[in-house]
Amino acid sequence: MKLVQCTSTGQDGWLGLRQALWPEGVPAEHIAEMQFFLDHPGRFFQLVAYEGDNQPAGFVEAALRGDYVNGTDSSLVAFLEGLYVAPGYRRMGIGTLLIAAVIAWAKACHCTELASDALLDNEGSQAMHRALGFTETERVVFFRKLIP
Template identity: 50%
Template sequence: MPLTIAPASTDHLDAWAELRADLWPGETVAEHRAEAAGMLEGEERAFVAIADGRVVGFAEAALRHDYVNGCDTSPVVFLEGVYVRPAARRGGVAQALTEAVAAWGRAEGCSEFASDAEIDNVDSHAFHLGAGFEETERVVYFRKAL
């Protein structure tokens, strides 16, 4: 399957929003579309993977200037999310998307690339390790109402 990785644009909003809703089902497609449209105006970056004229995946990233767990430098390019349609998986799409994010981070002066995953999301852990990330730490957050 010939694959193109491109910066996300308004042309990709509908497909990108549908994929976001698959990854993060807590919001509607319309809410995801509005959030994605806002990203196009901000400092975050998104890339889409296109195969056979169809958006089959996306990656979203940000430059984080605050402390990033496991990193020593600032800013750090941070992978906020990556998703590939199930039918397009196992073909290097997610790897190509993360390579586009890494290239953007390097161009912005970053020397570290970070990400995170839920502690029980072993599929995400396997993806990250396969993409060249190394696990740095595990954290459980707590809160107490006052």
């Protein structure tokens, strides 16, 4: 297993893995966000995991958040923006390796907490978070009202 920090939007596998995790986004939107991350290296961290003969197996993206993050006690928090392991590579420890890399980055940034979120109905993501050592802190339902 090899973890490689993303340094280009053309990083082998990064876009494809993002599209697998967030299929509602079109490639141009993904690339614009990826470029934003690359343009702000002090705030964002992203890796692609490669297995065997350089096959992209998973990726992780994290950010530093200075605003309030639900369920945390500190003000600069590392936040797991996305974590995905391709189906054929799951349950092989890749998610654990990716999270360990994020934690090392977060420590270097003087963070004491790593936060994340999952949709209420995404039980698979919730189970993955628990398996990776996350503790559920709260459940939230967001509302809005359009102002005419």
